[in-house]
Amino acid sequence: xxxxxxxxxxxxxxxxxxxxxxxxxxxxxxxxxxxxxxxxxxxxxxxxxxxxxxxxxxxxxxxxxxxxxxxxxxxxxxxxxxxxxxxxxxxxxxxxxxxxxxxxxxxxxxxxxxxxxxxxxxxxxxxxxxxxx
Numbered sequence: 001x002x003x004x005x006x007x008x009x010x011x012x013x014x015x016x017x018x019x020x021x022x023x024x025x026x027x028x029x030x031x032x033x034x035x036x037x038x039x040x041x042x043x044x045x046x047x048x049x050x051x052x053x054x055x056x057x058x059x060x061x062x063x064x065x066x067x068x069x070x071x072x073x074x075x076x077x078x079x080x081x082x083x084x085x086x087x088x089x090x091x092x093x094x095x096x097x098x099x100x101x102x103x104x105x106x107x108x109x110x111x112x113x114x115x116x117x118x119x120x121x122x123x124x125x126x127x128x129x130x131x132x133x
Contacts, residue, residue: 001100002107007060010111011038015127016119037063037118038111040096046083047093058096063114066090072110090117 011030043055072080079098
């Protein structure tokens with residue numbers, strides 16, 4: 001099953017990736033061509049435990065297409081979710097504490113799709129050609 005270490009490893013395995021850190025929390029932000037595709041979000045008022053009201057401190061944001069987002073969040077049992085803050089935004093959220101509900105292979109596909117959604121067309125073509133896709 002997937003882990004937080006897998007998120008870091010998979011994001012870093014993509015070509016042309018740089019890592020920057022958020023100013024306040026020093027949270028890692030993975031970028032390609034200066035565009036974020038995976039980042040570890042600081043606690044925000046829109047993502048919280050419905051029972052306690054406590055803000056989630058382990059939210060990971062992954063860019064994706066609108067279609068992929070819909071598919072990932074439609075099942076309420078899924079660890080992937082969104083919040084009103086992210087309505088219309090091409091990304092999906094997942095709590096690090098729930099990554100174990102996802103296979104490493106599924107996470108790899110989601111991270112790769114996140115990279116593909118943010119990388120330049122030339123970088124996407126080169127990466128896909130290298131893989132034989």
